Amino acid sequence: MILKADRIVTGDGLTVLDNGAVYIAGEKITEIDELATLKAKYPDSPVKEYKGASIMPGLIDMHVHVGYWRSQIDAPTYNDYKIAYFAADYLKKAFSKGVTTIRDLGSPKNLSVSINSAVKSGFLEVPRILPADAPLCFTGGHSHMGNGWEVNGPWEIRAAIRDLIKRGAQWIKLMESHRSDTPEFTQEELDAAVDECHRVNKKTMVHAGTQPAIQMCIDAGFDTIEHATDLTADQAGQMAEKGIVWVPTIVAYTQTYKHIMNNLNNLNNEGIDAVTRRFIDQRAYFEKAAATYKENFRKLYETGVKIVTGTDLVYYKAPVTPVASEMKYMVEYGMPAIEAIRSATKTSAETLRIDDIGEIAVGNIADILIVTGNPVQDIDAVENVAEVYQSGKSVYRAC
Ligand SMILES: [Zn+2]
Numbered sequence: 052m053i054l055k056a057d058r059i060v061t062g063d064g065l066t067v068l069d070n071g072a073v074y075i076a077g078e079k080i081t082e083i084d085e086l087a088t089l090k091a092k093y094p095d096s097p098v099k100e101y102k103g104a105s106i107m108p109g110l111i112d113m114h115v116h117v118g119y120w121r122s123q124i125d126a127p128t129y130n131d132y133k134i135a136y137f138a139a140d141y142l143k144k145a146f147s148k149g150v151t152t153i154r155d156l157g158s159p160k161n162l163s164v165s166i167n168s169a170v171k172s173g174f175l176e177v178p179r180i181l182p183a184d185a186p187l188c189f190t191g192g193h194s195h196m197g198n199g200w201e202v203n204g205p206w207e208i209r210a211a212i213r214d215l216i217k218r219g220a221q222w223i224k225l226m227e228s229h230r231s232d233t234p235e236f237t238q239e240e241l242d243a244a245v246d247e248c249h250r251v252n253k254k255t256m257v258h259a260g261t262q263p264a265i266q267m268c269i270d271a272g273f274d275t276i277e278h279a280t281d282l283t284a285d286q287a288g289q290m291a292e293k294g295i296v297w298v299p300t301i302v303a304y305t306q307t308y309k310h311i312m313n314n315l316n317n318l319n320n321e322g323i324d325a326v327t328r329r330f331i332d333q334r335a336y337f338e339k340a341a342a343t344y345k346e347n348f349r350k351l352y353e354t355g356v357k358i359v360t361g362t363d364l365v366y367y368k369a370p371v372t373p374v375a376s377e378m379k380y381m382v383e384y385g386m387p388a389i390e391a392i393r394s395a396t397k398t399s400a401e402t403l404r405i406d407d408i409g410e411i412a413v414g415n416i417a418d419i420l421i422v423t424g425n426p427v428q429d430i431d432a433v434e435n436v437a438e439v440y441q442s443g444k445s446v447y448r449a450c
Contacts, residue, residue, distance in 0.1 A: 052097050052098075053072050053073070053074050053075075053086070053089050053093065053096050053098045054072060054073045054099050054101070054106060054421070055072040055098065055099070055100045056104040056105055056106045056421060057069070057101075057102070058071070058105050058425065059073065059105070059106045060105050060389070060411075061107075061108075061410055061412065062108040062393060062396035062397045062409055062410040062411060063393065063410055064390050064393030064398075067389075067427055068083070070086070071106075072084065072085065072086040073411060073417075073419070074089050074093065075417045075440075075443045076443075078417060078442035078443040078444070079414065079417055080412065081413060082413060083411070086098070099438075101438070103423055104423050104437055105421070105422050105425055105427075105432065106411060106419060106420075106421055107419070107420050107426065107433075108396040108400075108408070108411055108418060109151030109152065109418035109419060109420050109440070110148070110149045110150045110152075110360070110375070110420060110433075111154070111360065111374070111395060111399035111400060111403070111408075111409060112150050112152070112153050112360065112372045112374050113154045113275070113298050113359045113360060113403075114154065114277060114298050114361025114362055114363040115153045115154065115156060115361075116155070116156055116363070116365060117138050117153070117162060117163045118134050118135070118138030118159055118162045119158070119365045120134050120138075120159075122324040122326035122365055122366050122367045122369075123367060124324055124367060131159070134159055135162065135165070138158075138162060138166060139166065139175055142166070142178060144372075145177070145178050145372040146177075146439050146441070147436060147447050147449075148372050148374060149422070149433065149436045150372045151179065151446075152180075152403070153178045153181070153372070154180075154183075154403065155181060155182045155184075156186070156256065156277065157183050157186030157198050157199070157224045158185070159198050160185045160198070160200075160218075163182030164182045164218055164220070166180060167182060167219070176441075178441070179408075179418075179441075181221045181222055181403060182219060182221055183221075183222045183224040183256070184215050184218060184220040185198050185199065185200040185215065186199050186224040186225065186258075187199070187200055187211055187212075187225045188201060188225070189201065189202070189226075189235045189236050190203055192226055192236075193226040193227075193228065193258060199226060203240075204240065205243035206243075208236075208240055209243055209244075209247040212244065212248060212253075220253075221253070222256055223255040224257070225241070225244055225257045225258070225273075227264045227267065227268055228260050228261045229260075230260070230261075230333055231261065232262060232264075234263060241270075241271035241273075245271045245272050245273055249272075254275075255274055256275040256276070256298070257271075257276055257277065258278060259277070260278040260280040260281065261281050265279050265281060265286060269286055269290060269295060272293060272295070274295065274296065275295065276295060276297055277298045277300065277361065277363075278304075279297055279298075279299065280299075280304065280344065281343065282297065284350050284351060287351040287354040287356040288355075290357075291354055291357070295356075296356075296398075296402045297351070297357065297358050298358075298360075298361040299348070299361075301344045301348070301380040301381070302362050302363075302373055302376045302377040302380060303363035303364055304337055304344065305345075305380060306364060306376065307330055307366060307369075308334070308338055308340070310330075310369070311327070311330050311331050314331065315331060324366065326365060326366050326367065327366045327367060330366065344384065348380075348381070348384035348385055348386075349385030352385055357398055357402070358386070358398070360374050360377045360378060360381075360391075360394050360395040362374060362376070374395050374433075375433040377395070378394070378430055378433055379430050388426060388427050392426060392433075396409045396410065397409040397410045417440055418440065420433075422434075422435050422437060423437050437449050
């Protein structure tokens with residue numbers, strides 16, 4: 052199959068190929084050349100032409116809680132079966148946003164690994180998932196009332212990590228702060244978690260929004276720090292030096308704050324879920340967080356810290372995997388569009404250590420997003436999804 056659009060945005064943060072076409076054989080991109088050349092070489096191959104459109108890599112959402120059902124209005128009716136259906140429905144919708152790979156940041160025990168197993172058996176077609184399974188928190192810590200697994204002390208943490216890996220977790224998630232300046236795990240516990248993961252060649256991510264939690268997590272050497280809302284330029288520089296990737300999730304705080312304000316005077320409305328009610332109580336935190344990203348993002352980006360796109364929206368009826376919205380905030384707050392595209396594609400793939408996705412390149416898996424317009428000139432174009440391919444197969448087409 053040959054795909055042709057007005058341009059190819061490769062995802063490397065630099066290259067835009069005008070007049071290029073992509074040849075897909077099986078699940079891989081095997082050639083990139085001029086349309087006429089590919090047509091002459093493969094005269095029997097079907098050609099799909101997208102006028103006024105761009106070819107780019109499928110998007111990667113680096114922060115999703117797979118199957119986060121607690122904000123559903125009818126949450127009490129959910130058992131494990133219903134949660135699995137709910138998760139499958141959400142994940143299928145992610146294709147319509149151009150998302151082909153998702154990093155799970157903590158979900159009900161065994162859910163994300165079971166979805167991967169169902170995909171492998173051919174029961175389900177959803178984006179590629181890198182499961183974290185249950186996130187680890189200290190007793191009473193952030194997420195303990197949700198999916199969190201309460202563990203304390205270096206050896207309990209190491210044992211939990213071994214158990215998660217045994218069950219199929221590909222990343223390990225820890226929670227280190229929760230809307231206050233009090234860190235949760237001690238430095239000794241954080242150091243043990245990172246050591247245990249790296250010792251067995253697994254990567255680890257941590258929720259840290261405030262100080263001193265952020266500095267403790269930088270010192271421990273996590274692979275990615277989630278949110279890091281109060282990150283300073285000095286700390287971003289330390290992260291750049293140590294190769295720690297920042298997942299700001301601007302959209303989570305900014306969009307949730309808007310959602311809070313929309314519902315503030317509407318508390319008796321039955322349509323308000325339990326999670327939104329909790330967020331309304333925490334609205335001062337969200338307001339400050341949204342303002343902090345806006346004020347600091349440019350200077351943090353300029354330190355050279357690697358930044359990737361994560362969305363983390365969990366309230367009832369929140370947009371599904373709004374990676375395009377995160378990219379728009381990054382551009383609005385000071386990052387060139389072509390680099391925001393790299394953040395959502397190649398930089399994310401590098402962070403995941405998957406070297407054959409995230410870039411339109413010969414030999415890579417054909418995870419491809421076709422958007423109408425030119426996202427390098429206008430990042431809003433990323434929302435104009437025309438068609439999405441995963442491993443060379445069309446998984447979504449706008450009608
Ligand atoms: Zn999260």
